[in-house]
Amino acid sequence: MTLLNSEFTKILIMLFFSIFLASFILFLSYRLSTFNPDVEKLSAYECGFDPYGDARNVFDVRFYLVAILFLIFDLEAVYFFPWCASISFLSMSGLWGMIDFILELLVGFIYAWEVGALDWE
DSSP, X not given: OOSTTSTHHHHHHHHHHHHXXXXXXXXXXXXXXXXXXXXXXXXXXXXXXXXXXXXXXXXXXXXXXXXXXXXXXXXXXXXXXXXHHTGGGOOHHHHHHHHHHHHHHHHHHHHHHHTTTTOOO
């Protein structure tokens, strides 16, 4: 079997094409963009506290707690799409495994709600 007909040739072609396209887009965005630095543009933002204060200031961790809980529940919800796409091909053990997953997700959500991890006040 020749190299052009092998299984990995198409993958390598797509890999080189994607690397070239990403490099080309990065180069164009660097060359065509205007660089106008400003104090407001260079400062940190959306971090939950003032970036110009003392580094030893006490800050509220509720923002980070809610963000971590969002990531956990969001990433667990990602498992629903492949399950829904392949539900007709699953056996009963796959169905019960997903029902168990949903119940554990529900128990975790109820626990986070009961301990007040989702409250801002």
